[in-house]
Amino acid sequence: MQQVTLQTLKQMKENGEKIAVLTCYDSTFSKISNQAGIDALLVGDTLGMVLQGNDSTLPVTIEHMAYHTACVKKGNNRAFIISDLPFMTYACPEQALKNAGLLMRAGSHMVKLEGDIWLSETIRRLTENGVPVCAHIGLTPQAVNVLGGFKVQGRTEKQAKKLLESAKRLEESGAAMLLLECVPSKLAEKITKAVDIPVIGIGAGVETDAQVLVLHDMLGLNEKTAKFVCNFMEGQSSVQDAIKAYVRAVKDGSFPSQKHQYI
Numbered sequence: 001m002q003q004v005t006l007q008t009l010k011q012m013k014e015n016g017e018k019i020a021v022l023t024c025y026d027s028t029f030s031k032i033s034n035q036a037g038i039d040a041l042l043v044g045d046t047l048g049m050v051l052q053g054n055d056s057t058l059p060v061t062i063e064h065m066a067y068h069t070a071c072v073k074k075g076n077n078r079a080f081i082i083s084d085l086p087f088m089t090y091a092c093p094e095q096a097l098k099n100a101g102l103l104m105r106a107g108s109h110m111v112k113l114e115g116d117i118w119l120s121e122t123i124r125r126l127t128e129n130g131v132p133v134c135a136h137i138g139l140t141p142q143a144v145n146v147l148g149g150f151k152v153q154g155r156t157e158k159q160a161k162k163l164l165e166s167a168k169r170l171e172e173s174g175a176a177m178l179l180l181e182c183v184p185s186k187l188a189e190k191i192t193k194a195v196d197i198p199v200i201g202i203g204a205g206v207e208t209d210a211q212v213l214v215l216h217d218m219l220g221l222n223e224k225t226a227k228f229v230c231n232f233m234e235g236q237s238s239v240q241d242a243i244k245a246y247v248r249a250v251k252d253g254s255f256p257s258q259k260h261q262y263i
């Protein structure tokens, strides 16, 4: 099995080949997802909600993230592993460098952080120090208390312009990937075309280079889910088949469909 690298993912964007990403928190699901052909695994701080039962990602610590990254690495033989820097662990470049080091040593290939152009210096320093960065914009769940809830972002012209500008500036700062969460599809398409780095979408329509879903959502384990979620367990008799169906649907562009998109 050939390891998926950042170069592989960039090449996929250039070739117009869709990238299938899924969150993952342990070695068993890591192994199953690899067998199902997933390209990248996100050790997301959503583990604070789907594993720990919290109502936000804020209680997640760097120790939790390093532990779950190490678990995912043990089951992995091909996928590119991205790990979240959790809430309040990258408030300044020095803090980000120290904490990113813990995730990279645990087995991550890239760290993801949530925010805007205020992260530029941190992204530059991380990249210089050998840590590739994915910048998460749009709905940033760690800022739920600032945003006033888990709401679609970029709906006004002013917000949309700001998001597009942020995407370009973050790429210039050295971000090697972007994640766009809960933004109107047209805006996501515009941002994806405006940058050369791969763009992962969740609730961002079908035109982004990659799609990600939270594992527990796509397996139909959560009763209350957002509009962009699809239960891939439906009609399947095993978890591996459900993940295979997800990978197929991302690759052939049938997921997300119109009903999963924000306008």
Ligand code: KIV
Pocket: 023, 042, 043, 044, 045, 046, 047, 084, 181, 202, 212, 214
């Ligand atoms: O933490 C996470 O799982 C995420 C997803 C919402 C993409 O960032």
